[in-house]
Amino acid sequence: MLRIRSRDCLYISVPIDTSDDAQMLALIKRAIGTKFVVRWADLIYHLALDAVRTIAADDAGVHTIDIKRYARRPQRLQPEARAR
Numbered sequence: 001m002l003r004i005r006s007r008d009c010l011y012i013s014v015p016i017d018t019s020d021d022a023q024m025l026a027l028i029k030r031a032i033g034t035k036f037v038v039r040w041a042d043l044i045y046h047l048a049l050d051a052v053r054t055i056a057a058d059d060a061g062v063h064t065i066d067i068k069r070y071a072r073r074p075q076r077l078q079p080e081a082r083a084r
Contacts, residue, residue, distance in 0.1 A: 018056075018063070024049055 016023050028045045055070045
């Protein structure tokens with residue numbers, strides 16, 4: 001079943017030139033475009049593109065983007081830990 005689904009993904013996927021800003025911004029708009037971001041949409045789209053380009057790396061011909069390494073969410077203390 002999994003082999004069929006991965007093969008089907010090849011037919012519905014669309015290649016994108018990551019060096020083309022117009023294509024990348026269109027992809028970002030489709031991914032995060034909501035009513036919430038309408039007011040600052042262009043700013044948010046360009047910030048997202050700059051952030052991804054900042055952390056992207058090319059190692060031996062392999063293009064990787066490791067978001068977990070750079071984007072961290074601070075941990076919240078548990079209620080019992082705050083009382084101490």
